[in-house]
Structures are given as C-alpha cells and as structure tokens.
Amino acid sequence: MREVFLPRTLDELWDLLHRRPEAAIYAGGTDVLVKLRAGLIVASSLICLERIEDLKGVRDHGDEVYIGAATTHRALLADSVIQKHFPILIQALGVLGSPPVRNMGTIGGNVVTASPAGDTLPPLYVLDAEVEVRWGDGAQRLPLSRFILGPGKTSLGPGQLLTGVWLRKSADYNVHHFEKVGQRKALAIAVVSLAALLQVSDSGRIDQARLAWGSVGPTVIRSVEVESALEGRVISRDVLDHAAALAQTAVSPIDDIRAGGAYRRTVAGNLLLRLMNYAG
Numbered sequence: 001m002r003e004v005f006l007p008r009t010l011d012e013l014w015d016l017l018h019r020r021p022e023a024a025i026y027a028g029g030t031d032v033l034v035k036l037r038a039g040l041i042v043a044s045s046l047i048c049l050e051r052i053e054d055l056k057g058v059r060d061h062g063d064e065v066y067i068g069a070a071t072t073h074r075a076l077l078a079d080s081v082i083q084k085h086f087p088i089l090i091q092a093l094g095v096l097g098s099p100p101v102r103n104m105g106t107i108g109g110n111v112v113t114a115s116p117a118g119d120t121l122p123p124l125y126v127l128d129a130e131v132e133v134r135w136g137d138g139a140q141r142l143p144l145s146r147f148i149l150g151p152g153k154t155s156l157g158p159g160q161l162l163t164g165v166w167l168r169k170s171a172d173y174n175v176h177h178f179e180k181v182g183q184r185k186a187l188a189i190a191v192v193s194l195a196a197l198l199q200v201s202d203s204g205r206i207d208q209a210r211l212a213w214g215s216v217g218p219t220v221i222r223s224v225e226v227e228s229a230l231e232g233r234v235i236s237r238d239v240l241d242h243a244a245a246l247a248q249t250a251v252s253p254i255d256d257i258r259a260g261g262a263y264r265r266t267v268a269g270n271l272l273l274r275l276m277n278y279a280g
C-alpha cells in the first residue's frame with residue numbers, strides 16, 4: 001500500500017518533504033501517475049499538491065503576472081488576464097493533450113517534466129518566463145532557460161518546489177503564433193512546434209522577432225541568428241525561405257518513435273513559412 005499525503009499549506013508541505021524525502025510529488029498526476037503505473041517510477045509515498053491554494057491561480061501584479069505552479073491548463077485557458085496578455089500561451093494550451101488532460105494537468109507539471117515536447121515551453125521561452133523555486137525558508141527566481149537543464153532535467157534540488165511562473169506583460173508584439181505538428185490532429189505529442197512573437201509594422205516589416213522550437217533538441221531551442229535574419233526585413237517568401245534554411249541548421253533533432261531527425265529538421269524550417277500569413 002502506498003501512502004498519499006494531501007497537504008493544505010506550504011508549511012505542511014515543507015514538513016512532509018523533510019519527513020518523507022523519498023516521496024514523489026505530483027500536481028495533476030498526468031505524468032507521474034502514468035509512470036507509476038508503468039513501473040517507471042518507484043515511490044512508497046506520494047505527496048499531492050492539489051489542495052495547496054497558494055500554488056493555484058493567476059495574480060496580476062501590474063507589469064508582471066504570476067501563475068501558481070498547480071494551476072491547471074483548463075484554469076489558464078479560462079483566465080482573462082492570460083487571454084489578454086499571453087495569447088501565445090492560450091494557443092499552446094488549447095492543443096495540449098485532451099480535455100481530461102487539461103482538466104488535471106498543471107503548468108508546473110509541464111515545466112518540471114521538462115520534455116522537449118512540452119507544449120507550454122516554447123511560448124514560455126519566447127515570453128522570457130522566470131520560475132520561482134522555494135524550499136523551507138528560501139526562495140529563488142530564475143529564467144526558465146536556466147531552470148531546464150535537459151530532457152527531464154531541471155535545477156530543482158531535494159526538498160525544493162516550483163511554486164510559480166512569472167511573465168512580464170509586453171505590448172511589443174502584434175503577432176502571437178504557436179503551431180504544433182503531431183502525428184494526428186488531436187491528443188498528439190509535438191513532433192515539432194514553433195512559438196513566434198513578432199512586432200510587424202503597418203508596412204509588413206518585422207521590427208522584433210522571438211522564436212522558439214519544441215521537440216527539435218534536448219530542450220526548447222531559440223535562435224538569435226534566425227531572429228536576426230527576420231528583423232528589419234519585410235515579410236516575404238524569400239526572407240522566410242532564408243530564415244527557414246538557417247532554422248534547419250539551428251535545431252538538433254533526434255530520431256525517435258514519433259519521427260525521424262531529418263523530417264523534424266525540415267518541418268522546423270517549414271513552420272516559419274506560415275508567418276507569410278502575417279505579411280502586410
């Protein structure tokens with residue numbers, strides 16, 4: 001029999017983590033419970049974050065927005081602050097898993113899973129998200145790109161918890177674009193995904209570009225080189241073709257059961273051609 005603990009406060013949680021350092025933590029459980037059932041994780045006790053209210057919800061702090069780590073994908077999709085300021089995150093959440101997965105799964109779970117295919121990650125990278133990590137009597141805020149170290153690997157140490165994600169509001173971008181290519185239309189893990197934030201002038205010139213690809217490397221890949229190839233240029237097929245060729249060399253995909261590396265490389269470039277839709 002496995003023990004399951006349901007702390008209601010962070011203080012209760014710190015105490016539990018101290019007493020049961022071997023326990024596995026879960027929020028929605030859509031990754032952890034599947035892995036437990038498959039025998040990929042062995043844990044004699046589980047600690048569930050679901051009842052800790054401090055870890056849930058979206059808080060508007062003016063220039064910044066705080067998302068509690070245990071906020072579900074469904075709650076984020078319904079949140080008016082996220083809808084207004086971070087449409088690119090809404091686009092990604094809308095294609096994450098299925099309604100039951102979105103009802104249970106959380107943003108913190110998606111981030112800590114640190115899968116290169118995690119759908120919230122490319123949007124969070126282009127938004128320059130920061131994460132808040134806490135432990136008994138300490139806290140740290142660091143860029144998401146420094147928190148995620150590799151596939152399934154983060155900088156979280158023993159007894160540490162991801163408590164939330166910080167996003168800075170920005171009026172700089174008027175194109176918010178996320179696209180995921182999977183093996184089928186629904187309930188598909190990304191074979192390649194692209195998050196793009198662009199500031200496009202009335203004449204169609206790209207003044208700023210931020211691009212991040214999922215599933216084409218050990219972590220999400222951003223490329224300053226590809227961004228620079230777009231900045232200062234009017235959107236055209238030639239400009240996008242050139243950027244697509246650069247993107248294909250910037251990514252480092254592998255072969256796996258879902259797709260070959262060469263296919264992923266081609267798609268990573270081709271996804272940029274979709275930005276033609278935003279030509280003036």
Ligand SMILES: Cc1cc2nc3c(=O)[nH]c(=O)nc-3n(C[C@H](O)[C@H](O)[C@H](O)COP(=O)(O)OP(=O)(O)OC[C@H]3O[C@@H](n4cnc5c(N)ncnc54)[C@H](O)[C@@H]3O)c2cc1C
Pocket residue numbers: 024025026027028029030031032033034049069070095096097098101104105106107108109110111112113117118119120156160161162163187188189190
């Ligand atoms: C059928 C199915 C389809 C799916 N489709 C997709 C998809 O399309 N796109 C996608 O991105 N993902 C998908 N997933 C994966 C999963 O649903 C998501 O990654 C989800 O966001 C995980 O959130 P969770 O709260 O359920 O994580 P959990 O399973 O609760 O936890 C995942 C990991 O994060 C850790 N963790 C969770 N919260 C914290 C915290 N606050 N601090 C420290 N550690 C924490 C846990 O210990 C565990 O290691 C799918 C899963 C299933 C079962």
